Amino acid sequence: MKKTIYKPLGFVFLGLAILGILLPILPGTPFLLLSAWFFARSSERWHQWLLKSQLFGPLIGNWEANRCISRRTKAVPCLVWYLPAAARSCSG
Helix, strand or coil, X not given: CHHHHHHHHHHXXXXXXXXXXXXXXXXXXXXXXXXXXXXXXXXXXXXXXXXXXXXXXXXXXXXXXXXXXXXXXXXXXXXXXXHHHHHHHHHC
């Protein structure tokens, strides 16, 4: 029963995570971690795919090993948000 519910939820949250990468108003990391959680409980194949992914693997592996998100992972979105805002305010 869990597999029939958890696996589709894993795909839903993976889709939201990908949207979060593309859209600055939607956070991608929480959805990615939820996706990994659901796949870990429903599909070893998809969970391993996430862990081996160059884009998602390091973040999920770090979370599963240390229960933390690296400073770099936190800093990049902040820079993406604040640098354009600072440039707009300086330009007048």
